[in-house]
Amino acid sequence: MSQFPPSSPFQPQPPFQPQSNLGDIYGNLMPEKPGIVSGLAITGIILGSLGILCNGLGLLGGIFMMFMGKSPMFANAPVLKDPAINAFGIANSAIDLVLCIALLALCIAAYNLKPFAHSALMRWAIFAIIWATAAFIAQATWILPATADFMQQQQPRAQAAAAGYRFGQIIGAGFVWLIYCTLPVLFLTLWRSPRVLAAFGKTPGGTVIPGSPFPS
Numbered sequence: 001m002s003q004f005p006p007s008s009p010f011q012p013q014p015p016f017q018p019q020s021n022l023g024d025i026y027g028n029l030m031p032e033k034p035g036i037v038s039g040l041a042i043t044g045i046i047l048g049s050l051g052i053l054c055n056g057l058g059l060l061g062g063i064f065m066m067f068m069g070k071s072p073m074f075a076n077a078p079v080l081k082d083p084a085i086n087a088f089g090i091a092n093s094a095i096d097l098v099l100c101i102a103l104l105a106l107c108i109a110a111y112n113l114k115p116f117a118h119s120a121l122m123r124w125a126i127f128a129i130i131w132a133t134a135a136f137i138a139q140a141t142w143i144l145p146a147t148a149d150f151m152q153q154q155q156p157r158a159q160a161a162a163a164g165y166r167f168g169q170i171i172g173a174g175f176v177w178l179i180y181c182t183l184p185v186l187f188l189t190l191w192r193s194p195r196v197l198a199a200f201g202k203t204p205g206g207t208v209i210p211g212s213p214f215p216s
Contacts, residue, residue: 032199033113033199034195034196034199036190036191036196037110037111037113037191037196037199038111040107040110040183040186040187040190040191041107041108041110041111042107042111043107043183044103044104044106044107044110044121044183045104045107045108045111047100047103047183048100048101048102048103048104048105048107049100049104051096051097051099051100051103052097052100052101052104055093055094055096055097055100056097058089058093058096059090059093059094059097062086062089062090062093063090065086066083066086066087066090082146085142085143085146088138088143089143092135095131099124099127099128099131102120102124103124106120106121106124107121110200113199113200113201114200115200115201115202117200118191118196118197118200118202121187121191122187122188122191124184124187125183125184125185125187125188126184126188128180128181128183128184129181129184129185132177132180132181133177133181135177136173136174136176136177139169139170139173140170140173140174144166144169144170144173145166147166147169148166148169
């Protein structure tokens with residue numbers, strides 16, 4: 001009976017090859033996570049968390065202003081008492097809050113390469129762009145002009161200041177719209193590559209690859 005001599009520790013060993021695909025607890029190979037997936041998912045988690053805080057406070061402030069008729073921060077400041085505009089502000093904050101909650105939850109799932117998160121974030125991105133555009137149009141054509149007219153009524157001599165306020169606010173709203181749409185556009189463009197789809201266990205056609213280690 002032949003025996004193999006034990007390997008000598010001094011024998012040259014092949015260079016170590018790091019494994020990019022790690023096994024899960026079931027023995028399946030986990031797909032490699034591209035950097036663009038981790039980067040956008042972490043960005044979405046951060047922005048979603050900040051958005052929940054900001055829009056939550058904005059929603060509470062809008063409700064307080066509607067029922068109390070004054071600003072929660074500056075009690076003596078003049079307030080535009082227009083029920084339609086106030087209702088739009090509350091609806092805007094509420095919808096943004098829901099979008100931020102969804103963004104946070106879906107980006108956490110996407111960071112863990114859940115296939116459903118990829119499809120859901122594509123739909124979230126489309127809805128976010130549509131809503132941001134609609135809100136910007138409403139602000140530029142309705143909210144900001146009404147606010148500028150209200151300022152002019154409070155200070156009739158500040159007509160030039162009201163016009164500058166209107167122009168500055170429209171520019172600011174456009175800048176906010178641009179920032180708001182940046183992340184959804186990145187999702188729609190960068191997360192359609194074959195490498196990203198494969199990381200989520202999907203084919204280029206969008207179907208889940210059979211035997212994927214992650215449930216959809």
